[in-house]
Amino acid sequence: MRVRVDGKQCQGHGVCYMTAPDVFAPxxxxxxxxxxxxxxxxxxxxxxxxxxxxxxxxxxxVE
Structure with a gap:
């Protein structure tokens, strides 16, 4: 599975890395x-x- 974060859309709320710290980080x-x-x-x-x-x-x- 491929995962990408669009840096132009991301506002830094941090919900993704609080939800999945093994996948995302700030x-x-x-x-x-x-x-x-x-x-x-x-x-x-x-x-x-x-x-x-x-x-x-x-x-x-997520693809």
């Missing part, structure tokens, strides 16, 4: 989210989807 400079590993293994698929669904800006794509 960038130090602005608090906007990034994906720890672009390719997410089966053990983290549910967490990646939960983090994406929690994003109020819908800035996360």
């Amino acid at each position: 960038r130090e400079e602005d608090g906007h989210a990034y994906v720890l590993h672009e390719e997410v293994g089966p053990e983290l698929e549910a967490a990646a989807r939960d983090g994406a669904e929690a994003c109020p800006e819908r800035a996360i794509t």
